[in-house]
Amino acid sequence: MPAAKAQPVDVRERILEHATRLFAKRGFEGASLKDIAEAVGIRKPSLLYHYPSKDELRGAVLAHLLDRWNDLLPRLLVAATSPEGQFDAVIGETVRFLTEDPDRARLLLREVLDRPQAMGKLIHDHVRPWVNIICNYIRKGQQQGTVHADVVPEAYVVNCMSLVLSNVATHDCLRSFGAEAADSYTRELLRIAKSSLFRRREEI
Amino acid sequence: MPAAKAQPVDVRERILEHATRLFAKRGFEGASLKDIAEAVGIRKPSLLYHYPSKDELRGAVLAHLLDRWNDLLPRLLVAATSPEGQFDAVIGETVRFLTEDPDRARLLLREVLDRPQAMGKLIHDHVRPWVNIICNYIRKGQQQGTVHADVVPEAYVVNCMSLVLSNVATHDCLRSFGAEAADSYTRELLRIAKSSLFRRREEI
DNA sequence: CCTACCGATCGGTAGG
DNA sequence: CCTACCGATCGGTAGG
Numbered sequence: 001m002p003a004a005k006a007q008p009v010d011v012r013e014r015i016l017e018h019a020t021r022l023f024a025k026r027g028f029e030g031a032s033l034k035d036i037a038e039a040v041g042i043r044k045p046s047l048l049y050h051y052p053s054k055d056e057l058r059g060a061v062l063a064h065l066l067d068r069w070n071d072l073l074p075r076l077l078v079a080a081t082s083p084e085g086q087f088d089a090v091i092g093e094t095v096r097f098l099t100e101d102p103d104r105a106r107l108l109l110r111e112v113l114d115r116p117q118a119m120g121k122l123i124h125d126h127v128r129p130w131v132n133i134i135c136n137y138i139r140k141g142q143q144q145g146t147v148h149a150d151v152v153p154e155a156y157v158v159n160c161m162s163l164v165l166s167n168v169a170t171h172d173c174l175r176s177f178g179a180e181a182a183d184s185y186t187r188e189l190l191r192i193a194k195s196s197l198f199r200r201r202e203e204i
Numbered sequence: 205m206p207a208a209k210a211q212p213v214d215v216r217e218r219i220l221e222h223a224t225r226l227f228a229k230r231g232f233e234g235a236s237l238k239d240i241a242e243a244v245g246i247r248k249p250s251l252l253y254h255y256p257s258k259d260e261l262r263g264a265v266l267a268h269l270l271d272r273w274n275d276l277l278p279r280l281l282v283a284a285t286s287p288e289g290q291f292d293a294v295i296g297e298t299v300r301f302l303t304e305d306p307d308r309a310r311l312l313l314r315e316v317l318d319r320p321q322a323m324g325k326l327i328h329d330h331v332r333p334w335v336n337i338i339c340n341y342i343r344k345g346q347q348q349g350t351v352h353a354d355v356v357p358e359a360y361v362v363n364c365m366s367l368v369l370s371n372v373a374t375h376d377c378l379r380s381f382g383a384e385a386a387d388s389y390t391r392e393l394l395r396i397a398k399s400s401l402f403r404r405r406e407e408i
Numbered sequence: 409c410c411t412a413c414c415g416a417t418c419g420g421t422a423g424g
Numbered sequence: 425c426c427t428a429c430c431g432a433t434c435g436g437t438a439g440g
Contacts, residue, residue, distance in 0.1 A: 011409095026233070026318070027231050027232075027233055027234070027314075027317070027318065028231075029230070029231055029233040029234035030232075030233035030234075032433080032434065032435085033434085033435065033436090034433085034435095042409070042410090043410065044435085044436085045409080045410070045436085045438095046409050046410070048435085048436065049409075052436090053435080053436075054434095054435065054436090106317055109317065109370070109374075110314075112373075113231070113310055113313065113314060113373065113374075114230070114231065114234075116374075116376040116377040119377050120376070120377045120378070120379075120381075123377070123378070124381065128381070148399065150395060151392075151395075152388060152391075152392045152395075154381065155388050155392035156396065158381055158389055159367065159389060159393050159396055162367060162370040162374060162378070163367045163370070165370060166313070166366040166367070166369060166370035167363060169316075169317065170313075170316050172320040172321075173316045173324045173327070174324070174327070174362050174366070175324075177324075177327070177328065177332070177335075177358065184356060184359050185359045185362055185363060187356075188355075188356045188359035188363055189359075189363050191354060191355075191356075192360065192363055192396065192397075192400040195399065195400040196395065196396040196397075196399040196400040215425095236417080236418065236419085237418085237419065237420085238418085246426090247426065247427085248419085249420085249421080249422095249426070249427085249428095250425050250426070252419085257419080257420075258419060258420090
C-alpha cells in the first residue's frame with residue numbers, strides 16, 4: 001500500500017512540465033538536469049532513470065508539446081464551414097494554444113534556432129499537412145474573389161506562423177513598449193493577418 | 205618592428221565577429237569562450253584580456269550590433285519623402301540589414317528570449333525613437349486616407365519588427381517547407397506588411 | 409528513488 | 425599574447 005507518496009501526479013509528466021518551463025526560460029544548454037530535477041522535487045539520478053539522457057528529455061519535451069498540438073487539430077479543422085470562419089478558427093486557436101502557455105512558443109523558437117535542420121524535418125512531417133489544407137482554402141478564396149489574388153499561399157501561412165510564434169514569445173519583452181492594453185499587440189496581429197488576406201467588402 | 209603579426213585586422217573586432225556567429229548559432233550558454241577564442245586563433249586567457257568576462261563580451265557583441273544599426277538609421281529616415289516611399293525604405297532597409305547577416309536576427313531573438321527585461325529596456329532606449337517617427341507617418345497617412353483607419357500604429361510596427369526578425373532568423377528552417385524560390389517568403393512578408401497598412405487604390 | 413562518485417569542461421586567475 | 429592551474433558545475437554511472 002503506497003499510501004503517502006510525495007505527489008500523486010505522474011512523475012514523468014511533472015518532469016516534462018518543469019523541463020519545458022526551464023528549457024523555454026534558459027535554453028537547453030542553460031537549464032541543468034540538477035535544476036530541473038530539484039524543481040520536480042527529486043535528485044538528478046532519479047530524473048535520469050525516467051529519461052536516460054538530456055537529449056532524450058529534450059525529445060520527450062518536444063513530442064509532448066506536439067501531442068498537445070495534435071489534440072487540438074482535428075476539431076479545429078472541422079469546426080468552421082465558411083472560408084472566413086475557418087480562417088478565424090484556425091488562427092484564433094493557434095494563438096490561444098500558444099498564449100495559454102507562452103513557454104510553448106519560446107521553446108519552439110529556441111528549438112528552431114538551436115537545431116534548424118532537425119526542426120525543419122519535424123515541421124515538414126507534423127505541420128505540412130494542415131498547412132496544405134489552409135492553402136487550399138486560400139486558393140479557393142482566390143477563385144471566389146474573397147481573397148487577394150497576389151497572396152502566395154504557402155509563404156503567407158508560414159509568415160503567419162512565424163508572426164504568431166514570435167509575437168507570443170516576445171510578449172514579455174515588447175509589452176514594455178507602450179502603455180497600451182496587454183493584448184493590443186495580439187489583436188493587431190489578427191488584423192494584419194486578415195487584412196493582408198481578405199479583400200474588403202468595398203473592393204468587391 | 206612587429207612585422208609578421210598573425211592577422212593585421214583588429215583582434216577585438218575579430219573576437220566580436222566570431223562571438224556573434226557562435227552566440228547566434230549555439231546560444232550564449234552553448235558557446236564556450238574556448239571555442240570563440242580558437243575560432244579567432246588565440247587562447248582563452250588572451251580573449252579574456254580583451255573582454256574581461258563572458259558577460260562583458262555579450263554586452264560588447266550586442267553594442268556592436270546596435271552600432272551597425274545606428275549607422276544605418278539617419279540616412280534611412282531622411283531618404284524617402286512620400287509616405288509610401290518612406291515606408292518602403294524603412295522596412296526594406298531593415299530586411300536588408302538582417303538578411304545581410306542573418307546571425308544578427310538570430311542573436312537578437314536569443315537575447316530577447318534569454319533576457320526579456322534587459323532587452324525590453326534596451327529596445328525602449330534604442331528603438332523607441334524611430335518607431336515614434338514611423339508611427340507619426342502612419343497617423344498622417346490615416347488622416348490623408350492612404351492608410352487603413354483601423355491600424356494601431358505602435359502595435360503594427362512592433363508586429364512588423366517581430367515578423368521581419370523571425371522571418372530572417374528561421375529562414376534556414378522554413379526553407380525546407382516548399383520548393384519555392386528562397387526569397388519568396390521575404391517577398392510575401394513585404395506584401396503582408398504593405399497590404400495590411402495601405403488602402404488599395406480601388407478602395408479610395 | 410537515493411548517495412557517492414566519475415571524467416570533462418566551464419568561466420576565470422596567476423604570473424610572466 | 426602564452427602556459428599552468430583554480431574551484432565549480434556539467435551530464436552521466438555504479439550500486440544499492
